[in-house]
Amino acid sequence: MGFTFADRCAAPHRPRDAGPCISGMLIDDLSALDNVALAAQLTGTPSRQARRRALELFDELGIADRRNAYPAVLSGGERQRVAVARALMNRPALLLADEPTGALDSRSGEQVMDLLLDLNQIGQTLILVTHDEHLARRCASRLVEFADGRVTGEHTLEPSA
Template sequence: MDDAALIELHQVTKTYQDGPSAVDEVSFSVRRGEAVAILGPSGSGKSTLLNLVAGLDRPTRGTVTVDGLRVDGLSEAGAAKYRRARIGMVFQFFNLLDDLTVLDNVLLPAQLAGLPRALSRTRAHQLLETLGIAEHAHAYPGRLSGGERQRAAVARALINRPALLLADEPTGALDTASGREVRDLLTQLNQDGQTVLLVTHDLALAQSCATRTVRIVDGRIASDTAAVVPEGAAR
């Protein structure tokens, strides 16, 4: 594995029962500090690819390595530990627990990882402040806007300082203004050094925050294109 690569997939195939391969002989890598958007139509295999990187699914063939760890060979317990320690995940519909406050939602992964409570609370408050929702720390998710809930979900994903942030259609359930806020947030996180891998139908999201765009068609990579940044523009 390339020392600079955080993610490396080698000839990965995923087949369900007797159907066609959801992912078909895919090989690609993501370097530390990149923001890579995976684009493709419904059924193209992009979400399957994200699940393989997350250790939520195993390839039929091939290898998946993340942060030096062979994810494809992990047991269920090992995969759960990997997700707690090395990745953060953001979902389309937030997946916040409605009976917990925003602060307690953010703290949950740290508690599951057994991190010191005082240190975790300090980190959580810092994240909520940075993400602009500190005033909602003791509110319940149902009282927040969609954009605010997604910011809370991002804070939860970052609480354990993951090497990799995975995002599955992070703007898919948001209105235009909230979607723009989340795009700006992901862009800023990447500019601050966070490695991001996201799947999306949102071309504006890919164009605004990705340093590379990978297009998937019928389980295969159709194109892999670096972003063109205008001269003098910040990324």
């Protein structure tokens, strides 16, 4: 039997090593700030320290004024930026972005992609899952294509501006 990331021994590492960026996974009954702080609290970070880090991320992402809002009243772009903040909360080695612009209007999608690209430029490792080939080619250094659960192609790319 091989190792999988679902193994019980891997569980303590998941929140620190990988940050999933999925806006649909926000908890409806928590404010945006509490959604983000929770990621650190689950790793044992004291509440005050977690909230301070969350506020820093909200400032960096331009959503500080939405910190007390609940997911239901946030725009798609705001929800996605809250998801990015939560994903970055524990300073993970790997940021996982699954269709980060899929449900967004073009303006909000550009803002989220610019943010992810900026993070990548300063050294954040990013795995981006998308059906948008233009988006993938815009930001990827490596493109892996899948069909029916199998790899159908791999390409090394130069990111375009």
